[in-house]
Amino acid sequence: MLFDTSSSEISDQGLLRIAEEEEKVNNKLEQLLVKQCQIEAKMSGIGRAMVLLHTVDSDSTKLNMQIVNTAQLAESVSAKVRRLDLARCRASECQQRVHDLIDLQLCSQGVVKAVIEEDFEKGAAHVARFLAMDQQLLHRTADDVSITSVSDAVQTLEDATEKIRELISRRFDEAVKSNDLASVERFFKIFPLVGYHRIGIDKFSKYICLKLSDKAQKELRNVQDIAKAECRLQLAYADRLTSILENFARVVEVNQPIVEAYYGQESASLIDMIAILQEECDAEAKNLLLEFNKNRQIVYRSKQVYECTQRSSNGTTSSNSIPSLGHYRKPSGGSIDKLNPKEIDAIIAEITVMHSRVELYFRFMRRRMQIHVDTCVPEKEDQIIIMNRYERIVKNADLRRQMQEILSTYLLFERYFMEESVLKAIGLDKYEAGQQCSSIVDDVFFILRKSIRRALTTQSINGTCAVINNVAACLDGDFIAALKTPLKSGYTSGYIDLAQAYNAIQTTLQQGKLHSTDADRSRTNFLVQLNNADMSTEYIETLCQTMELEIAGTFPCTTPVERQLLDSCLTELKAVRDALKATVDFGMQQLRSSAIKPRINPWINKFLSYSHNLTEEELAIYEAEETFVQFFIVHLDGLLNSFKTALSPRNYDALVSILATEVTIQLERAIKKCSFNRLGGLILDQEVRALGTYLTGATSWSVRDKMTRISQIATVLNLDKVSELSEFWSPDSNKEMPSWHLTLNEVRAILALRIDFRIEDIKRLQL
Amino acid sequence: MEDYKFLFKIVLVGNAGVGKTCLVRRFTQGLFPPGQGATIGVDFMIKTVEVEGEKIKLQIWDTAGQERFRSITQSYYRSAHALILVYDISCQPTFDCLPDWLREIQEYANSKVLKILVGNKTDRDDREIPTQIGEEFAKQHDMYFLETSAKEAENVERLFYEIAAELIGQARSKDGSSAAAAAAAQRQSDGSSIGLASLGAKAAQSNCCGGLANAGGGSSASNTSQGG
Numbered sequence: 001m002l003f004d005t006s007s008s009e010i011s012d013q014g015l016l017r018i019a020e021e022e023e024k025v026n027n028k029l030e031q032l033l034v035k036q037c038q039i040e041a042k043m044s045g046i047g048r049a050m051v052l053l054h055t056v057d058s059d060s061t062k063l064n065m066q067i068v069n070t071a072q073l074a075e076s077v078s079a080k081v082r083r084l085d086l087a088r089c090r091a092s093e094c095q096q097r098v099h100d101l102i103d104l105q106l107c108s109q110g111v112v113k114a115v116i117e118e119d120f121e122k123g124a125a126h127v128a129r130f131l132a133m134d135q136q137l138l139h140r141t142a143d144d145v146s147i148t149s150v151s152d153a154v155q156t157l158e159d160a161t162e163k164i165r166e167l168i169s170r171r172f173d174e175a176v177k178s179n180d181l182a183s184v185e186r187f188f189k190i191f192p193l194v195g196y197h198r199i200g201i202d203k204f205s206k207y208i209c210l211k212l213s214d215k216a217q218k219e220l221r222n223v224q225d226i227a228k229a230e231c232r233l234q235l236a237y238a239d240r241l242t243s244i245l246e247n248f249a250r251v252v253e254v255n256q257p258i259v260e261a262y263y264g265q266e267s268a269s270l271i272d273m274i275a276i277l278q279e280e281c282d283a284e285a286k287n288l289l290l291e292f293n294k295n296r297q298i299v300y301r302s303k304q305v306y307e308c309t310q311r312s313s314n315g316t317t318s319s320n321s322i323p324s325l326g327h328y329r330k331p332s333g334g335s336i337d338k339l340n341p342k343e344i345d346a347i348i349a350e351i352t353v354m355h356s357r358v359e360l361y362f363r364f365m366r367r368r369m370q371i372h373v374d375t376c377v378p379e380k381e382d383q384i385i386i387m388n389r390y391e392r393i394v395k396n397a398d399l400r401r402q403m404q405e406i407l408s409t410y411l412l413f414e415r416y417f418m419e420e421s422v423l424k425a426i427g428l429d430k431y432e433a434g435q436q437c438s439s440i441v442d443d444v445f446f447i448l449r450k451s452i453r454r455a456l457t458t459q460s461i462n463g464t465c466a467v468i469n470n471v472a473a474c475l476d477g478d479f480i481a482a483l484k485t486p487l488k489s490g491y492t493s494g495y496i497d498l499a500q501a502y503n504a505i506q507t508t509l510q511q512g513k514l515h516s517t518d519a520d521r522s523r524t525n526f527l528v529q530l531n532n533a534d535m536s537t538e539y540i541e542t543l544c545q546t547m548e549l550e551i552a553g554t555f556p557c558t559t560p561v562e563r564q565l566l567d568s569c570l571t572e573l574k575a576v577r578d579a580l581k582a583t584v585d586f587g588m589q590q591l592r593s594s595a596i597k598p599r600i601n602p603w604i605n606k607f608l609s610y611s612h613n614l615t616e617e618e619l620a621i622y623e624a625e626e627t628f629v630q631f632f633i634v635h636l637d638g639l640l641n642s643f644k645t646a647l648s649p650r651n652y653d654a655l656v657s658i659l660a661t662e663v664t665i666q667l668e669r670a671i672k673k674c675s676f677n678r679l680g681g682l683i684l685d686q687e688v689r690a691l692g693t694y695l696t697g698a699t700s701w702s703v704r705d706k707m708t709r710i711s712q713i714a715t716v717l718n719l720d721k722v723s724e725l726s727e728f729w730s731p732d733s734n735k736e737m738p739s740w741h742l743t744l745n746e747v748r749a750i751l752a753l754r755i756d757f758r759i760e761d762i763k764r765l766q767l
Numbered sequence: 768m769e770d771y772k773f774l775f776k777i778v779l780v781g782n783a784g785v786g787k788t789c790l791v792r793r794f795t796q797g798l799f800p801p802g803q804g805a806t807i808g809v810d811f812m813i814k815t816v817e818v819e820g821e822k823i824k825l826q827i828w829d830t831a832g833q834e835r836f837r838s839i840t841q842s843y844y845r846s847a848h849a850l851i852l853v854y855d856i857s858c859q860p861t862f863d864c865l866p867d868w869l870r871e872i873q874e875y876a877n878s879k880v881l882k883i884l885v886g887n888k889t890d891r892d893d894r895e896i897p898t899q900i901g902e903e904f905a906k907q908h909d910m911y912f913l914e915t916s917a918k919e920a921e922n923v924e925r926l927f928y929e930i931a932a933e934l935i936g937q938a939r940s941k942d943g944s945s946a947a948a949a950a951a952a953q954r955q956s957d958g959s960s961i962g963l964a965s966l967g968a969k970a971a972q973s974n975c976c977g978g979l980a981n982a983g984g985g986s987s988a989s990n991t992s993q994g995g
Contacts, residue, residue: 395804404807404835411838462808462839469842476845565811568826572846 097141100133101150108153111160115167120186123164124193130157131195165194169203176207189262197266201259205273208255209280212247216284219243220291234346237292238353241285245361248281252368260376267377271386274365275393282398285358289402296347298409304339305416341420344413351410352458358403359459362394407463414451415470421447422474426482431524436531436648444479445539452547456554461562464551468569475540475576480583483533486525487587491594524646530587531648537580544574584651592658596639600659603635604666608673612680613755619679629687633694636663640698656699657706663691664710675755676717685718709741716742716750722761725751771815771824775934777927778843780868781853782861783832786887789917790853791829794927799918806831808839818931825931837871844875849930851883856901856914857891869908881933882910885926889916 107126114123138154168187175183184207191200219226219240227236256270263269293299369390373383394400425443432438448471455467551566558566607628614622636659643655667688676684692707719725725747729740742750744765751762779787788806792798795812810829815822828847830840844850852868854861865884872882884905886896898914905912911929915922 401835408835408838411842415838462836465809466839466842469845473842473845561811564813565809568811575846 097137100138101141103129104133104138104150104153104157108156108160111157111164115160115163120164120168120171120190123160124168124190127157127161127164127195128193130161161194165196168194168196169199172203176203176210185258189258192263192266197263197269198272201263201269201272202276204255205276208251209277212244212251212280213284215247216244216287220288223291223295235350235353237288237296238350238357240288241354242357244281244284244288245357248277249361249364251277252365256368256372260372264376267382268386268389270372270376271369271389271393274369274390278393278397278399282402285399285402289406296350298347301339301344301347302409302412305344305412308338309416309419339416341417341424344417348410348413348417348454351406351413352454355403355407355410355458355460355463358399362400366390366394407458407460410458411463411466411470414455414467418447418451418467418470419474419478422478426478429482431528436528436646437535438528438532440482441532441535441539444475445536445543448474449543449546452543453550456550459554461555461558461566464554465565465569468547468566468573472569472573472576475536475573476579479536480533480576480579483529483536483580484583484586486522486529487533487583487590489522489526490590491523491526526587526590527643527646530584530591530651531646533580533583533587534648534651537577537584540574540577540580544570584654588651588654588658591655592662596655596659596662599639600662600666603632604663604670606631607667607670612674612676612684614677614679614683616679619683622683627683627687629690633691636694653699656695657703660695660703660706663695664706667691668710668713671713671717672749672753675753677754677756678720681714681717681719681754685714688714712740712742713750716747717754719751719754722751722757722765725765771822773821773935773938774824774826775848775931776826776828776846777849777851777930778828778830778847779851779853780830780840780872781832781851781885782855782864785832785853785855785858785861786917787832787851787853788829790851790885790887790915790923790926791827793917793920793923795827797920799920805833806836808836809843814927816928816931818928818935821935823931823935825927827927841871841875844872844880845877847876847880848934849881849883850876851885851926851930852910853885853887854896854901855888856886856896857888857893859895862896862901862904865904881930881937882908883926883930884908884910884912886912886914887917889914889921890918 107130111123111126111130114120114126138150141150168190172184172187172191174180175187184204188200188204191197191203223236223240224233227233227239230239232239252274255273259270259273369387373386377383377386422444425440425447428443429438429440451467452464452471455464458464548570551570555562555566610622610628611618640652640656640659644652647655671684674680688707688711692704692711695703695707715728716725719728740747748762748765751757751765752759779791781787783805788803788810789799791810791812792800792803795814806829808831812827812829813824814827815824817823828843830836830843850872852865852872854865856862872880884901886898886901901914902912911933913922913926913929915926917923
């Protein structure tokens with residue numbers, strides 16, 4: 001280390017530092033020395049342990065040797081055991097073979113006897129025993145031992161098998177022919193014993209089909225009579241379809257345990273049976289539906305509906321150019337061949353019942369299949385294969401296709417029914433005095449709810465979605481057009497007199513009938529439709545909510561895609577609310593331009609007629625008389641009161657809000673035309689406050705926000721000195737005051753309205 | 768909450784077996800599953816794409832082509848932003864049905880709906896409808912035109928991305944024009960951007976047919992280049 005030794009001071013410091021270092025080193029050394037003892041103790045411990053470790057090492061080597069020896073021994077033993085086991089297996093196989101051979105002899109003797117005695121159960125049991133033997137092994141055994149008795153027995157049994165199979169088949173056919181149910185069932189149970197699983201299922205299923213077909217045909221011939229007897233003519237075909245499906249479901253339910261018990265070893269048996277039954281079911285349903293189509297004149301009616309919608313859609317496109325005629329398509333009765341919606345109401349109901357029954361039927365069968373595979377098919381893979389096969393059967397079933405077609409008819413009819421009924425409700429729209437809304441809202445939403453509910457009863461998600469879409473289209477089209485038409489023509493006709501409108505509504509309210517002029521009627525209608533639109537926004541929300549609940553109740557287990565499908569359609573329905581809100585806004589703007597704006601104008605003009613340069617004396621006189629704000633509020637109150645009972649609360653609030661906007665705009669304009677002195681400003685500030693209090697009190701909505709700008713103008717005009725403004729201006733100095741809605745230039749222009757403020761002061765104003 | 772700026776509904780229509788489901792699967796899942804069964808009613812897929820830096824959610828409605836599902840599928844036209852009308856270039860009857868489809872669209876869909884004519888299955892050798900015929904048909908009926916192959920994934924992405932871009936343009940110009948009317952005296956920077964947007968919209972509208980020809984020309988060009 002190098003130290004600057006030039007001065008003693010520095011060298012002293014160096015010395016001191018060296019001394020410190022030395023002390024530190026000493027300390028460290030001491031610490032190390034203290035540890036020495038410990039380390040030595042540990043070292044001696046280790047030395048002792050080493051001795052022990054040596055013994056452990058030799059011991060473990062010994063142990064290792066022993067283990068290796070044992071392993072060798074064990075291996076040689078287990079090899080012997082394996083050999084023994086193999087020998088035992090062979091012995092038991094041999095034993096089995098001997099048993100087989102013994103049985104073979106017994107069987108071959110028994111079977112011949114059984115066949116002769118026609119004891120098919122016994123014979124088939126022998127054959128079953130024979131078939132359970134390994135055929136190849138049998139043949140080889142026969143060859144190996146070359147004992148003729150064995151090969152003879154095999155031969156006998158093979159022949160007997162053929163014979164029994166043939167006999168049973170013949171007997172079964174005979175039993176079918178003579179309609180001997182007991183024998184049919186008897187032979188059905190024998191088929192699997194002789195290895196004829198597939199044929200047994202086939203024959204038996206066909207037999208059942210034959211029986212069901214007979215029954216169905218008989219019923220089909222007597223559809224009308226049965227329905228009449230049951231007093232359900234409206235649902236005659238739906239009931240027949242139900243009975244067909246019930247029959248098939250019952251057959252499966254009854255025979256499933258038999259099939260499982262006798263045909264259990266062949267896992268595809270039940271599904272084979274169902275496949276055959278489904279074909280028959282398809283055919284029977286088809287016959288029934290043909291009859292249904294013919295009897296209910298589905299084709300003819302579809303054509304009528306199609307033509308009507310075609311005509312009316314052409315009608316709307318042409319009348320769109322003349323909106324006032326938009327919804328006055330004649331609701332039924334216009335032409336002779338037009339279909340009355342009531343006429344198809346019953347058919348719609350019948351179709352929904354049919355569709356839901358089929359859904360129910362497939363659901364029932366699927367559940368049966370699921371239970372079947374869960375209990376009787378051990379392999380997971382086989383389960384999946386069988387269930388997939390079932391899904392394929394369902395998907396490709398003609399019955400499914402038929403239902404898709406009938407659903408299409410349903411949707412066509414349902415839409416027609418809904419649209420026509422809605423048009424009728426629009427045509428019959430009736431306003432009850434004392435109400436804010438007319439009948440149209442309740443009626444239309446009742447119809448729409450009915451349609452969606454009915455769609456739900458079809459149990460079809462696709463159908464429900466389509467109906468929800470159609471409902472949305474209907475609301476968005478005809479319904480909104482009907483509400484909007486009177487709004488388009490505006491609130492007044494030529495002259496503006498709210499007192500008259502008010503009176504008209506009052507008389508309607510009091511006397512309960514309309515006997516006023518057309519203008520009055522159109523004004524009332526305007527307000528009613530405005531309320532209708534407002535009410536509809538609420539109804540649509542309620543409709544969506546209730547339908548959401550009912551959908552969740554009807555379809556408890558949907559796939560994610562189906563869920564999304566339903567949600568998306570409901571969202572679309574909800575979106576119609578926006579169109580309704582736009583209609584309300586449109587009406588409000590109409591009201592503003594035709595009822596509010598021109599009405600306020602003369603009242604505001606009165607503001608200009610007052611002097612705003614007041615002496616103390618003049619102020620006293622002004623305050624003694626009716627002030628402007630008193631006059632203004634009285635008139636505003638009159639205006640608002642005329643609407644208060646006629647408008648729905650939300651619409652009334654919107655009206656107050658529009659009124660507040662209009663008042664502030666016009667008042668601001670008027671203020672800018674006047675000049676003020678100190679007292680004039682004071683009065684204005686008071687009056688603006690009074691106005692603000694009045695408007696805030698008139699509604700539950702906050703209109704204070706709309707008043708901010710005008711009250712700030714009043715504040716500026718109510719200043720003592722120009723310089724005072726800075727106290728108000730800085731936003732944190734005054735918490736009550738919301739941030740300024742005026743720009744600096746606007747403030748300057750307003751200040752200039754005060755005649756007692758000097759222009760230079762205003763110009764100098766820095767903020 | 769899902770984060771996307773626009774939600775557009777696209778409905779695919781056209782005869783049974785022209786490959787609507789395959790187009791949708793190719794686009795949404797990148798798969799071409801052969802041997803698809805016929806669609807029942809409607810199927811529903813969602814894909815979020817990013818166009819011009821905006822996240823856009825596309826709701827794609829894949830409808831059944833068979834006649835008996837018509838009354839289900841029709842009900843979805845009204846709320847569609849874009850309708851893709853698909854035919855099979857190797858199957859004349861699917862092309863001959865196009866006027867029927869257009870009539871149906873005319874009746875049920877919004878008059879301002881974006882319509883795209885798509886000739887699918889360009890991978891097939893047995894073409895029956897030349898590109899030009901399809902192009903002309905589209906031009907006549909004021910539709911965009913594109914030929915695709917769901918199997919070879921050709922033009923499928925492009926089809927949906929162009930629709931998304933076009934729909935964004937429409938949405939913006941709609942917002943822009945209303946905003947421009949309401950706030951004419953707004954700040955200048957805003958004003959200029961609104962002006963641009965509405966100009967763009969006009970250009971797009973008047974350019975509609977030109978755009979079709981371009982789209983068609985582009986696709987045929989890419990076809991030939993692929994062939995060579």
